[in-house]
Amino acid sequence: MKNLKKLLLVFLSIWFVEPTTFAQSNANVIGSKYTIASKVLGTDKEIQVYLPDTYQTSKEKYSVLYVIDGQWYFPLSVGVQHMLTQFKGASVTPKFIIVSIVNANMRQRYRLLVGQKAKYQQFIAQELIPMVEGKFRTTKERFLFGWQFAGSFALRVAGTNPTLFNACFAADPYPLMTKFDTDVKDLYDALPQIKQVNNLLCFYVGEHGETVTEGANYLNDFLVKTKAKQKGMQWVHQDLAGEEHRSTPFAALYRGLKRYYHNYPELVLHSFAEYKQKGGLEYIRNYYKERAKRFGFGPEVKEWTLFTLLRSAARANQLEQFQQLMKDFESEDFINKVRIQRALSVLSFYMRNQQPASALKYYRELEKKNANSARLHNAMGDAYLALNDKAKAKVCYKKAVELGTAQKDRRLPTYKKNLAKADGSK
Known part of the structure; x- marks a missing residue:
């Protein structure tokens, strides 16, 4: 009986405990x-x-x-x-x-x-x-x-x-x-x-x-x-x-x-068909000229516009469209304008479609400004290997391993594996 009373007292003390109090906060005022x-x-x-x-x-x-x-x-x-x-x-x-x-x-x-x-x-x-x-x-x-x-x-x-x-x-x-x-x-x-x-x-x-x-x-x-x-x-x-x-x-x-504000953001076209229907590169250039005139931005074509178009062609696995866009965008110096990660992402489409020579052309251009990119040298090694030039592939993979080690690149195991493959070892 005494134990039951003790349990009841404990229960009541929990039941009637004062609720948690909160400090008064500042009012959430807008404007x-x-x-x-x-x-x-x-x-x-x-x-x-x-x-x-x-x-x-x-x-x-x-x-x-x-x-x-x-x-x-x-x-x-x-x-x-x-x-x-x-x-x-x-x-x-x-x-x-x-x-x-x-x-x-x-x-x-x-x-x-x-x-x-x-x-x-x-x-x-x-x-x-x-x-x-x-x-x-x-x-x-x-x-x-x-x-x-x-x-x-x-x-x-x-x-x-x-x-x-x-x-x-x-x-x-x-x-x-x-x-x-x-x-x-x-x-x-x-x-x-x-x-x-x-x-x-x-x-x-x-x-x-x-x-x-x-x-x-x-x-x-x-x-x-x-x-x-x-x-x-x-x-x-x-x-x-x-x-x-x-x-x-x-x-x-x-x-x-x-x-x-329809022409305030950077332009995004969602497909090659939309690109052609609206007038191609000339339409893109005019968009940025009008945008610059209205809002004071620079008139240059933004790399995001070009990148998203190439990405959409790659995602749709449309090699012919992709090649046409790359040709069109050469006049905009796209490959040097785009971030290295995005450039490599786009160019990997050439490799997936057995076009290593086309990829290598742009890799060499990228190398001029990105000589310290381990990922770029690894990609160049892949292209040379696909072209059966193991000697040049080995040079590129070695450079990728060297840079990857110094930069603590998370892809270093892949670079080492590729170098071993070029060496002819397992």
């Missing part, structure tokens, strides 16, 4: 909040601002993404930017400032985006943008994003004030037809009056939204009918398979920004 005393709206308006992590350490100027409904989409837009720019040297877009407009509640949101859209647009143009561009380093390149009513509003802004934003991204925009909202007439009255612009409209539509789809189709047809492209207006109208009304904002913002 900064500001308040604008709007004379246009007759009320204070809260905005949120996110500055790129490079803003404080540089003198660089940044484009600005304006996000309607910051109470929902401010964190989302910051996340999208990080996804687009997270890999140094392989960013899809440059970094940009994010400014979101907070709508305090659904009633206020509806009133501003539907009942007072002209005033709301005036607030953005006359109060918000001047405040942002007066306080922060900006390029004057601006984008506007909105979902649902805010998407329709963003497109209205693009039509009635086409020089205010360089691009507008709309997710499931509604309404876009006068039968749903007579005020949409402003957009369709304004579009034919545009004389010459250089901006982009992107409107993306999710599944199962019949009225949204109908409106987006109507706008697309109207832009075609009024020959908007001839006036410099570009647009993307796309259905988002697998996305429903509430999930469209991420896809629309990500795709819209990627489309606007």
Whole structure:
């Protein structure tokens, strides 16, 4: 009985032990909040601002993404930017400032985006943008994003004030037809009056939204009918398979920004067919010239573009295509431009296809700048051995072993094995 009581006391002491306490952590804050005393709206308006992590350490100027409904989409837009720019040297877009407009509640949101859209647009143009561009380093390149009513509003802004934003991204925009909202007439009255612009409209539509789809189709047809492209207006109208009304904002913002910055990343072509269809090496050179002109990069063709094309031909085991690409890329000095590891990876395709003489031609070129590469000397030994020149193969393998030993190369056992093979021993 006493033992049972002891067990009960132990059990109760465990059961009623105080839970682990955690030290209070600092708040996880994204960006900064500001308040604008709007004379246009007759009320204070809260905005949120996110500055790129490079803003404080540089003198660089940044484009600005304006996000309607910051109470929902401010964190989302910051996340999208990080996804687009997270890999140094392989960013899809440059970094940009994010400014979101907070709508305090659904009633206020509806009133501003539907009942007072002209005033709301005036607030953005006359109060918000001047405040942002007066306080922060900006390029004057601006984008506007909105979902649902805010998407329709963003497109209205693009039509009635086409020089205010360089691009507008709309997710499931509604309404876009006068039968749903007579005020949409402003957009369709304004579009034919545009004389010459250089901006982009992107409107993306999710599944199962019949009225949204109908409106987006109507706008697309109207832009075609009024020959908007001839006036410099570009647009993307796309259905988002697998996305429903509430999930469209991420896809629309990500795709819209990627489309606007379509020639910012290093070019990647996925097949020889795509390479030929787009115009071959001339297309690649023009891409980099336009990229340099727009973003200030150097105009030279990047080795990653050439390497990925050769790699795709090798993976598809298309020797003829591979040989054509190697011939085309000689004028770009590809073999000396590419990293040694990538060059050897590409040239191994010649060896797998019993083309040692072709491989050796490029190995010799590589040797001029990579004389201390054990892996290169081993590859040269393989080529000479395939050509039945054991004497030269032995010289190359010896050099590979010598360098591999000094450099503690993990492939050293392979180099030694190849040297033994060239010696005629086991």
